Amino acid sequence: MPGMSGRMSTVIKAKINKLLDRAEDPGETLEYSYQKQMELLQNVKKGIADVVTSKKRLQLQQQKLEQQVVKLDTQARQALSQGREDLARTALERKQFAQDELQSLDQQVAELESQQASLIEKEQKLRGKIDQFRTKKEVIKAQYSAAEASVKISEAASGVGEEMADVGMAMQRALDKTENMRARANAMDELEAAGAFDDNLQLGTGGDDIDRELHELTSQSQVDDDLAKLKAELGSGTTPDQPSLGSGEQERPA
Amino acid sequence: MIVRIATEGQYRLPDEDAERLNDLDNDAVAAVVADDEDRFHEVFEQMLDLVRADGSPLGDDELEESDVILPPPDTSFVEAAAEFTGEGLIPD
Numbered sequence: 001m002p003g004m005s006g007r008m009s010t011v012i013k014a015k016i017n018k019l020l021d022r023a024e025d026p027g028e029t030l031e032y033s034y035q036k037q038m039e040l041l042q043n044v045k046k047g048i049a050d051v052v053t054s055k056k057r058l059q060l061q062q063q064k065l066e067q068q069v070v071k072l073d074t075q076a077r078q079a080l081s082q083g084r085e086d087l088a089r090t091a092l093e094r095k096q097f098a099q100d101e102l103q104s105l106d107q108q109v110a111e112l113e114s115q116q117a118s119l120i121e122k123e124q125k126l127r128g129k130i131d132q133f134r135t136k137k138e139v140i141k142a143q144y145s146a147a148e149a150s151v152k153i154s155e156a157a158s159g160v161g162e163e164m165a166d167v168g169m170a171m172q173r174a175l176d177k178t179e180n181m182r183a184r185a186n187a188m189d190e191l192e193a194a195g196a197f198d199d200n201l202q203l204g205t206g207g208d209d210i211d212r213e214l215h216e217l218t219s220q221s222q223v224d225d226d227l228a229k230l231k232a233e234l235g236s237g238t239t240p241d242q243p244s245l246g247s248g249e250q251e252r253p254a
Numbered sequence: 255m256i257v258r259i260a261t262e263g264q265y266r267l268p269d270e271d272a273e274r275l276n277d278l279d280n281d282a283v284a285a286v287v288a289d290d291e292d293r294f295h296e297v298f299e300q301m302l303d304l305v306r307a308d309g310s311p312l313g314d315d316e317l318e319e320s321d322v323i324l325p326p327p328d329t330s331f332v333e334a335a336a337e338f339t340g341e342g343l344i345p346d
Binding site: 007008009011012013015016118122124125127128129131132133136155156158159160162166169170173 | 258260261263275276279280282283313314315316317318319320322323324325326328334337338
């Protein structure tokens with residue numbers, strides 16, 4: 001079928017039919033077909049569990065990042081109150097980076113949630129079709145001659161088979177997306193292990209790789225804004241919420 | 255006529271909708287061939303809307319084979335290009 005003779009619907013139908021053929025060999029016995037349906041149902045459950053696992057992992061990262069944002073903000077204030085603008089700037093850069101990551105995590109968690117909901121809905125639908133198939137095959141066996149039953153059964157089987165193929169496709173798409181997010185979560189864990197969100201801010205050594213990376217990743221102007229805001233807060237005499245941590249060492253000589 | 259939106263579900267539509275659906279389908283493929291992403295999404299959305307608005311969802315206890323199957327609603331333009339044009343058609 002060359003060129004553009006195809007409609008979208010024709011192509012997709014062929015694709016589904018191909019999945020269906022694999023799932024539904026006409027020579028298969030009824031019970032075997034039914035068993036395959038139950039297997040798929042189990043797989044869908046596993047797929048949902050995978051999505052939930054990925055979501056939990058991202059949520060854990062969200063929590064960590066939220067804590068880091070608070071911590072880095074406090075550190076920036078402390079650094080500035082000690083006259084260490086360079087340190088304050090680095091802390092704010094890291095805070096900005098963490099906030100950007102947080103934002104993208106929020107989106108991903110929302111997407112996983114909608115995938116989870118849609119897979120659960122699919123599972124219920126498939127379960128309904130399988131139940132129906134089970135009932136129908138018994139009725140057909142009882143009411144029709146062998147030849148008629150075979151036709152009727154194959155009609156019912158193609159109905160449930162199409163549903164199976166469709167659920168399979170939905171699950172595959174959800175898992176592909178989850179896989180991408182998992183890779184991203186791994187990258188985040190590695191960044192964290194490399195100290196991207198480390199509390200020990202050390203400058204003066206010319207900056208490490210992470211620092212350089214941070215400089216590239218963060219929006220410099222946002223950091224400048226934050227720094228100016230912080231300076232205004234700390235310098236305006238009101239000092240609204242002076243960090244309480246390490247207050248005994250505030251006057252450390254530079 | 256029974257129409258399935260892949261990964262979403264099946265709908266029962268009046269047969270009169272078939273022609274309109276086919277026209278839109280042709281337009282969608284034409285948009286992909288013309289590399290017109292906006293147009294593709296516009297037409298594809300119209301197809302989905304038509305099915306959802308005119309059709310009534312099939313019950314979980316109905317075992318019907320679809321007459322028409324549309325791609326998943328979240329089909330990207332890149333996917334569409336790979337699926338519906340050139341050598342991507344009916345891949346093995």
